[in-house]
Amino acid sequence: GENVEQHPSTLSVQEGDSAVIKCTYSDSASNYFPWYKQELGKRPQLIIDIRSNVGEKKDQRIAVTLNKTAKHFSLHITETQPEDSAVYFCAAVINTDKLIFGTGTRLQVFP
C-alpha cells in the first residue's frame, strides 16, 4: 500500500545550526506535501506545505524542497532555536481525500 518514510527518527543540533528532515513517498500521483510540528502534548500544527508544481518553498527560516522524479521531499530549518524542539511529521496526499503521515522526527535543539 501507499506509505511515507521519514528519516531520521531523532535529530539533535546545536542552537544556530541547520536541521534537515527527509521523506520519501510511494504514490506517484501524490501532489500535496504538508509538514506538521507537534509540541509535547499538543495537536500537530501545519508549518509549511508544497504542491507538486513547485520544487521549493520558503517561509523565513523554514524551507521545503520536492523532487518528484525521485519521490523525495525535505524540510530544512536554518538558524535553529530551542523553541524549534518538537516532533515533525511529513505527509503526502493519497487519493485526494487522505493524508499518509511519516513516522515523525524528534528534533532537539540544544542552547
Add this chain to the structure above:
Amino acid sequence: SQTIHQWPATLVQPVGSPLSLECTVEGTSNPNLYWYRQAAGRGLQLLFYSVGIGQISSEVPQNLSASRPQDRQFILSSKKLLLSDSGFYLCAWRDRGLETQYFGPGTRLLVL
C-alpha cells in the same frame, strides 16, 4: 474563521466500557472530517474519514466506529474498550476545495 472542538479533553475508562468522543467544526460547511489515533511517542494513524453526512470510510478494522450525524459533527465510538485503545485521539477537518488538514486539540484516552 474556522475552529474545531473536541471533548472531552481527557478520559480514563475501564476495559470493556463504552466510548463516545465528539468533534465539531465551526465556520465552514461540508468539510471532510477525519479521526486519527496517536499512541504514546508514535505517529498518526488514520482511523476514519467522512466526506459527508452519513458517509464513513474505515481505514483500520478494529472495535471502533464513527458516525457523522450532522454536517459539522463527527463522533468516534466503541462498545467495549480494549487496553490497546489508549492514546491521543485527534479529529481533523479539511475544506472540500483545499488539501490542508487542520487538527483539533485532541482527546487523551487512558484505558485501565
